Amino acid sequence: MPPVIEIKGLTKVYVQDFIGTEHGRIKIRLKDRKRIALENLDLNVEEGEIFGLLGPNGAGKTTTIKILMGLHFQSSGSARIMGRELGDNSVKSKIGFLPENPFFYDYLTGSEFLRFYGQLYGVDSATLKRRIPELLEKVGISHAGDIPLRGYSKGMLQRIGLAQSLLNDPKLVILDEPQSGLDPFGRKEVRDLILQLKEEGKTVMFSSHILGDAEMICDRVAILHKGRKIADGPMSDLLSTRIDEYEVAMTGPSDALLADVRKTARRIVERRSEFLAVFDEETAANAVARRLLDGDGKLLSFTPRRESLEGYFIREIGDKRAQEERSPGA
Amino acid sequence: MSKIVAIAFNTFKEAVRNRVLYVLLFFAIIVLLGAWVVSSLAIFGADKIVRDFGVASINIISVLIAVFVGVGLVYNDLDKKTIYTIISKPISRWQFLVGKFLGLLLTIVVNILFMTFFFLAVLYFRDYTSEESMTSAIMTAADGTYRNPSGAETLMYYVGSIFKSLANSILNVVSLGFYSSEVTAGVMRASMLTMLEMTVVTAFAVLFSSFSSPTLSAFMTIIVFLVGRANEDLYYFADLIQRKAGGVEALQGGQALTYWFSLAASHVSPNLAVFDQREAISQFMPVEISAYSAAYALVYAGCVLAIATIVFNRRNFK
Numbered sequence: 001m002p003p004v005i006e007i008k009g010l011t012k013v014y015v016q017d018f019i020g021t022e023h024g025r026i027k028i029r030l031k032d033r034k035r036i037a038l039e040n041l042d043l044n045v046e047e048g049e050i051f052g053l054l055g056p057n058g059a060g061k062t063t064t065i066k067i068l069m070g071l072h073f074q075s076s077g078s079a080r081i082m083g084r085e086l087g088d089n090s091v092k093s094k095i096g097f098l099p100e101n102p103f104f105y106d107y108l109t110g111s112e113f114l115r116f117y118g119q120l121y122g123v124d125s126a127t128l129k130r131r132i133p134e135l136l137e138k139v140g141i142s143h144a145g146d147i148p149l150r151g152y153s154k155g156m157l158q159r160i161g162l163a164q165s166l167l168n169d170p171k172l173v174i175l176d177e178p179q180s181g182l183d184p185f186g187r188k189e190v191r192d193l194i195l196q197l198k199e200e201g202k203t204v205m206f207s208s209h210i211l212g213d214a215e216m217i218c219d220r221v222a223i224l225h226k227g228r229k230i231a232d233g234p235m236s237d238l239l240s241t242r243i244d245e246y247e248v249a250m251t252g253p254s255d256a257l258l259a260d261v262r263k264t265a266r267r268i269v270e271r272r273s274e275f276l277a278v279f280d281e282e283t284a285a286n287a288v289a290r291r292l293l294d295g296d297g298k299l300l301s302f303t304p305r306r307e308s309l310e311g312y313f314i315r316e317i318g319d320k321r322a323q324e325e326r327s328p329g330a
Numbered sequence: 331m332s333k334i335v336a337i338a339f340n341t342f343k344e345a346v347r348n349r350v351l352y353v354l355l356f357f358a359i360i361v362l363l364g365a366w367v368v369s370s371l372a373i374f375g376a377d378k379i380v381r382d383f384g385v386a387s388i389n390i391i392s393v394l395i396a397v398f399v400g401v402g403l404v405y406n407d408l409d410k411k412t413i414y415t416i417i418s419k420p421i422s423r424w425q426f427l428v429g430k431f432l433g434l435l436l437t438i439v440v441n442i443l444f445m446t447f448f449f450l451a452v453l454y455f456r457d458y459t460s461e462e463s464m465t466s467a468i469m470t471a472a473d474g475t476y477r478n479p480s481g482a483e484t485l486m487y488y489v490g491s492i493f494k495s496l497a498n499s500i501l502n503v504v505s506l507g508f509y510s511s512e513v514t515a516g517v518m519r520a521s522m523l524t525m526l527e528m529t530v531v532t533a534f535a536v537l538f539s540s541f542s543s544p545t546l547s548a549f550m551t552i553i554v555f556l557v558g559r560a561n562e563d564l565y566y567f568a569d570l571i572q573r574k575a576g577g578v579e580a581l582q583g584g585q586a587l588t589y590w591f592s593l594a595a596s597h598v599s600p601n602l603a604v605f606d607q608r609e610a611i612s613q614f615m616p617v618e619i620s621a622y623s624a625a626y627a628l629v630y631a632g633c634v635l636a637i638a639t640i641v642f643n644r645r646n647f648k
Contacts, residue, residue, distance in 0.1 A: 048380065069418040093420035105340065107347040119336035120419040164592045302440040 002083050003066065004172055004203045005045035009077035012038040012063050012227075037063040039227045040077065045205050050198050052214035052235070053207040055224035061207035062100055064224075067175050069097050078234075081172065093121060096165030096192065100176040102157060106150035110136065110160055113149060114167060121168040128167075135163040154181045162193065175206035179213050184247070184269050184276045188301070191217055192320055211235075212305040243304045246285035249276045253297035261288055274300065333421050334429040341433020342440075345399050354398070355441065358391040362449045366456055368624045371382055380456070381513070385520045385607075386450040392442055392528050393555050400434050401547035402536035413647050424639040431536045431635060438528045443503055446521040450499035450514060458491035512616060517616040520607050526627035527605035527618075531555055533634035534600075560603035568592040600630050 016033045038060040045051045053061045065288040066072040068079060084091045104113055111132055118128040126192040136142040139159040144152065152160065158181060163175055178194075179187045194217055195202050208214050214221055215235045222232035245266070251274050253261065258275070262268060264284040279285035285302070292299040345351055365383035369376040404427070407413040416426060476637065502510045507518030534554045538547035557564070573590045575581050581589050604626055607617045 035561075066414075066647070069414070071414055071417060089420040089422065092418065095418070097415065097418040098409060099414040099418075101411075102415060103412055104415065105344060106411060107344060108340075116336060116340050116418065117415070117419065120333055120416060120421050122420060270401075 001047055003044040004047050005043065005079070005081055005205065006050075007043040007064070007068075007077070007079045009072050010038055010043075010064065010079055010163075011036070011076045012039040012060075012067060012072065013075045020219060028238070036227050038067075038074075041224075041227075041229055043222055043229065043232070045204055046205060046220075048198065048201060049203060049219040050194060050217050051203075051205045052218035052219050052221035053205060053224065054209070054214055055207075055212065056209050058226070059139075059209075059224040061209075061224055061228040062176055063227075065097075065099075065174055065205075066208060068174065069095075070086065080284040089177050093168060094171045096168065096170035096173040098158075098161045098165045098173075098175045098178055100180065104149050104160070104164075107148060109146050110141065110152075111145040113160065114164060115162045118167045123168060130167075131167065134162075135166055138166070139163045139193070150187055155183065155186050158182060158186070158190075162190070166197075170202065172203045172205070175204070177208060178206055179208060179210070183271070184278075185271050185274065187213060188249070215306055216303070243282070243306055245305050246279045246282060247301070247303040247305055248279065248285055248288050248292075249274065249300035249303075250292050251275070251277075251294065251298045251300055257288070257291055257296045264288070334432065337416075337421075337426060337429025338432035338436060341403060341430050342436045344403065344507055345434065345437040347574075348399055348402075350398050351395065351437070351441070354391055354395055358387065358445050359448060360582060361387045361391070362445065362452055365449075366452055369456075380453065381517065384453070385517060388442060388445045388521060389451060389527070391445065392438055392524050392530060393552075395438055395441055396434070396528050396531045396535050397548050397551045397555075399437065400532055401539040401551060403430055403434060403549070404536060405544050408647060411647075417647070423642050424635075425557065427536060427540065427638055427642055431532060431631075434532050434536065435529060438532065439525050442521050442525055442528070445533070446518060447499050447503045450502050450517060452493045453517070454495035454498045455491055458494055459488065467612050514609065516617040517608075519619055523605040523617070523623065526623055527602055529601045529627045529631045530558070530602065530634070531639070533631035536593045537634050537638040537641070540638045541645070554599060555602065557599040557620050559606065561596050561599050561601040562603045564592045564596035564599075565579055566628040568596065601626070 014035045014037055016029055016035060018029060040063065041060070043064075055061050063072065067074050068081065068086065070092070081087055081088075081091050082094065086203065105116075108116065114132045114135065115125075115128055118132070122225065123131070132175050133142065133145070136145050139162050141159050144156060144160075149157065149160065159180070162175075165175070175194075179190050182190065191213065194204050194206065198217075206214075218235055220233060221235050223230050240313075253275060255303070261275070261277050264279065264281075264287075266280050267278050269276040269278075277285075277288065279288070282304075288297055288300050291297075362384055365380045365387065368383060369380040372379050407430075413426075417423060436444070460472070498510070501512055502518060506522070507515035508519075509515075530552070531551065535547065535551045538550045542550070568589050571585060571592070572578050572581065575585060604623045610617045
């Protein structure tokens with residue numbers, strides 16, 4: 001079985017304009033106009049796996065994905081999807097794609113939007129009529145099908161973006177930072193959705209700059225840094241086992257327990273009847289989980305989370321410049 | 331094909347939900363009503379002024395729609411990155427451009443029909459309410475004896491005229507001018523020529539907005555329109571310079587520059603004078619839509635879109 005995505009020696013060099021802006025000021029560049037976004041990347045994604053493309057901001061993740069989707073053209077090297085050249089319409093019809101921070105036509109309602117994109121995929125209207133409500137349900141916004149997208153929150157846009165990437169029942173799903181801008185519950189739901197896609201036999205490739213998002217679900221990852229691949233393989237081989245924080249999700253905790261959680265947890269997020277508490281100390285997290293299991297409420301999940309990718313870089317590479325690249329909010 | 335149609339209808343929806351379009355249409359209504367006001371100031375030839383004014387207004391407002399609604403359409407998709415999710419679908423870049431073009435053209439055609447309808451309504455209403463026709467109508471109603479109409483009679487007459495004008499203009503637009511007199515049919519045909527002209531202008535708007543910012547695209551599209559309108563004049567101008575100097579070889583310095591520039595501009599720009607029938611309209615001559623002008627519009631627009639596709643195919647979407 002050939003790999004679903006096969007990337008060989010992929011390189012992308014951007015040539016900046018003579019006149020451009022930098023930090024809001026006009027800047028004229030006469031030399032050093034070349035910027036290497038991706039250097040000699042080799043990568044294979046096998047059928048049926050969840051593949052994580054990881055790296056801090058500016059590592060070349062989005063560039064790789066844009067080239068794969070035919071939005072950018074590589075400077076050299078080659079890439080094939082399902083054995084075909086990039087940009088081949090017969091291949092594109094088997095791919096679902098969600099870009100980073102997607103923006104859609106905000107004058108369309110959720111259902112109108114999905115119908116339009118379905119037409120672009122060439123899905124017939126009978127199938128669309130059936131699939132659109134299903135997909136809205138799947139991503140958890142079935143109540144918002146008749147609302148124009150300009151009334152959507154960021155999380156809802158991300159969800160409808162996921163829905164549009166599944167319209168054609170794709171074999172390969174490529175998601176660029178699918179969890180960015182989502183709250184902890186949203187992140188968990190995206191994780192669950194990706195796992196569900198794998199169960200349905202689809203191949204998933206997604207990018208992230210947060211290791212925690214990737215480590216629980218990825219079969220394999222590649223780590224990019226400044227346009228170069230610095231590691232790939234199963235995640236557990238690549239990272240230390242150092243755990244930074246513990247996430248406990250619960251529902252219906254007793255008032256006494258909730259008061260204690262508020263005291264010991266670093267932060268706590270509430271949504272509807274669910275609570276998500278983040279602990280620094282394993283013992284505190286374990287104590288809460290134990291009380292929940294003893295009937296003081298209901299334990300939904302217990303997640304130890306590893307250090308962020310930035311932390312990994314700072315520690316492993318010891319590159320001071322990596323610190324400067326640390327993204328805000330990561 | 332169905333994908334192009336999907337993009338075209340979505341573009342139409344986008345344009346229809348764009349505020350700029352309504353500002354322009356409101357402006358069009360004011361200007362077309364203004365034609366009536368201007369004509370009442372004329373001592374003679376009021377009919378000529380109204381028709382001239384109306385046909386020219388429809389033409390110019392169509393250009394403004396093509397420019398100000400059109401140039402933003404492709405650019406917005408690039409700027410807001412909606413293009414990412416469209417180009418990643420099984421659709422080619424040329425299909426996207428052609429869809430955008432057709433959607434914009436549909437918007438303009440619908441707007442030209444609306445403006446023509448409104449203008450014809452103004453024309454008919456003006457005929458119905460002219461002093462003679464009012465007096466004669468009231469006289470017939472009053473058994474041939476003359477008397478001043480009462481306020482209520484005048485009001486009823488006006489209301490009736492409004493309905494008659496609307497009905498007439500609807501029939502005229504729907505029948506594409508075949509229903510009515512030669513003069514009003516001429517207005518209808520002039521509008522159809524404007525649609526053909528807009529086919530060319532819209533193609534340019536799409537071409538420019540596929541590689542530059544909306545402001546620059548708007549500017550360049552307007553330049554193309556103006557130079558295109560002056561196309562034949564530029565050619566004759568170049569010819570005149572050359573003949574005055576006694577041959578191309580005798581041209582010197584600035585003269586030579588003017589000659590070559592005018593000649594090049596007249597060859598490169600579209601000859602939009604083909605679609606200009608305002609003279610015929612104002613002279614009450616029949617307006618003709620020739621197969622040549624239709625073919626010219628389609629072939630020219632096709633070529634411009636082909637160039638746009640070549641440019642667009644090489645782009646990295648940032």
